[in-house]
Amino acid sequence: MEEFSVRHRRFVANYFAGKVKELRFQLAIVVAGCDQSLHTFKSGGEVSRENDRSVLYSFSAFTNVIQTLKDAVKTVTNEQLDWSKIELLRHGSFMRNVRNAATHDGNPVISGWADGLYFVPAKIIRIDGFGKTIEIAAPTDDVRVICLDFAKDFCHLLRETLVAADSVEHLKGSMFSIEEVEDAFANSAIIPPFAQALFAQDREKIEAALQEVKHDPIADAVRELGEVIQYCDSVTGG
Structure with missing residues (x-):
């Protein structure tokens, strides 16, 4: 695997x-x-088109963040998070495949509505990058249930993966090195000359302050994953 x-x-x-x-x-x-x-x-009212769009478009964005987090956990831990593990989660296989359908094909995925609920009404058929026909079975659950069930399980998996990783301890510390801050000041069009001069004057103090930073990005990520899990519980009754 790539290091x-x-x-x-x-x-x-x-x-x-x-x-x-x-x-x-x-x-x-x-x-x-x-x-x-x-x-x-x-x-007894009529659901607005704007409401339909908010569900449709945010579902598409939601599926893309799943891919981002999968890729990010691989980079952070230097360990692959296989789709085979994600597919074991509730609606895991479905979410993997519809992410591809939404991102690569532009498929809206959600095109069914009944009794106030949004559904994937029928199986989705797509052709992958190798010319192979893929059939994605339509879940029986509505979109709200699908997203909440999957999000809770996925965040549990991500949290467990981060906590179990052996190589994340040395990722603690300042978010930026003094060289990165210096480069940003030197090349930013929005930082005025007087601020750049002040930075140059106090560079050593700033560098010392950066070295004292106790930032722990993994702990922050684990905490936020827990927040998502709690949110899912709060809107489903646990």
Whole structure:
């Protein structure tokens, strides 16, 4: 398997918690749209096209963050997270395949609606990059259930993978080296000359402060994954 440099791994580790927040953000939009649809249906109203779009588009974004996090955990831990493990999760195989359908084909995936609930109405047929025909069976659960079940299981898997990794301890510390900060100041078009001069004047103090930073990106990621799990429990009753 490809080995990643510590610098590369630290870069990706620093972004990990933010991508987990993005997963929750998109998931929450899907859930809110599904809840609004059901509420409107029960009230005898008509579900808006805007609500349909919020569910459709956020579901697509949600599936793409799944791929990002899968790739990121490989970089951070230097260990492959195989799709075979993800496929064992609730709706894992479905989420893998519809991510490909949504990203590579532009398939909307969600095109069924009944009694206030959004569904994948029938199997999806796509052709992969090798010309092979792939059939994706339609789940019987509605989109809200699919996303929440999968997100909870996926975040458990990611958290367990990060906690079990042996090679993440040395990723702690400042998010940036003094050289990276210096380069940003020197090449940024929005930092005024007086600020650049102040940085040059205080460079040694800034470098010392950076060395004292106790930032732990893995702990941050583990915490955010726990937040997603708690969110899933809160909207499903645990």
